[in-house]
Amino acid sequence: MITLLDIKTAVNTAIKPTGLKTYGNEVKEGFSRPCFFVNVTPVKSETFKKDTSENSVMVEIVYFSQNRTDLENLQMYDTLKGLLTPVLAIGAKKKMISNFRGEVIDEIDRIYSVKFDLNYYDGITDATPEAESATTLNLNLGGQQYGIT
DSSP, X not given: OOOHHHHHHHHHHHHGXXXXXXXXXXXXXXXOXXXXXXXXXXXXXXXXXXXXXXXXXXXXXXXXXXXXXXXXXXXXXXXXXXXXXXXXXXXTEEEEEEEEEEEEEETTTTEEEEEEEEEEEEEOOOOOOOOOOOXXXXXXXXXXXXXXX
């Protein structure tokens, strides 16, 4: 089973070659540029079969460039695309990335957002406890009591 934490860890590992620090989303101020923030958002999880779920997750990497320039943002887009596509290694599994896109999300600070989607199937683990086996059956038919062992 792939968890959201597995996905976030895989993304953080994949972007490590950039040499930039990745901050947790709890950091709101006091971070140093250039850096990343990584968000993993579950979009849907539906039962596909009794033992399989169909999942969709959106990953967003927010990039704070050193000099707040479009050139830096476009270069980082290409770098991230090279590191993350076409597949993302999540543990021993490899999942296809789709809809890789980028946009400026803050015009003043030139904050850049790179997003992509992961769509994958995953096994469902049945956590229902085993039912106890019946050893005796008591049957009442028309006022007659029957016991079967």
